[in-house]
Amino acid sequence: MDTTKYVGMDVHTEAISVAVRNSAGKVVMESILETKANTILEFIEGLRGNVQVTFEEGTWAAWLYDLLKPHVTTVVELQRSRDTDTRQCTIPLRWRRATTFQETAATSRTQ
Numbered sequence: 001m002d003t004t005k006y007v008g009m010d011v012h013t014e015a016i017s018v019a020v021r022n023s024a025g026k027v028v029m030e031s032i033l034e035t036k037a038n039t040i041l042e043f044i045e046g047l048r049g050n051v052q053v054t055f056e057e058g059t060w061a062a063w064l065y066d067l068l069k070p071h072v073t074t075v076v077e078l079q080r081s082r083d084t085d086t087r088q089c090t091i092p093l094r095w096r097r098a099t100t101f102q103e104t105a106a107t108s109r110t111q
Contacts, residue, residue, distance in 0.1 A: 003049025004073075011035065011060045020047065035060065037067055044071050054078060 002023035010017040013035060020029040033039050044051060052074040055064060061077050068075050 005047045005049055005051050007044070007047070007051060007053045007072075009053065009055040009064070011055050011058060011064060013059075016040065018043065040064075040067065041071060044068065050074075052076070 004023045005028075006021040008019045008021075016033045016035055018029075018031045018033055019027055022028050031043065033043055044053070050073040051071075053068050053072050054076045055061065056078050065075050065077060
């Protein structure tokens with residue numbers, strides 16, 4: 001059984017909208033979190049299995065990338081797009097290669 005979770009985050013100054021898909025592509029959880037390190041990490045640590053996180057580039061992107069990288073399997077920062085929503089961010093990259101999303105330089109940062 002594949003226990004991979006795909007987490008999409010729509011990050012704002014006060015709050016983060018989060019959606020989680022299972023390996024079958026079904027949305028299994030949606031939540032709103034405070035944009036605080038301890039709140040975000042508590043949420044991520046509550047997920048079991050391989051956790052892959054995706055969010056759009058923006059003001060909080062570098063901070064969030066550095067916060068999450070030690071706690072998840074994969075972190076992907078996407079180039080900002082008007083058509084992207086939180087649920088779309090949860091779709092694994094292999095399922096959406098045909099879309100207009102592009103990975104940004106943040107995915108190649110070293111720990």
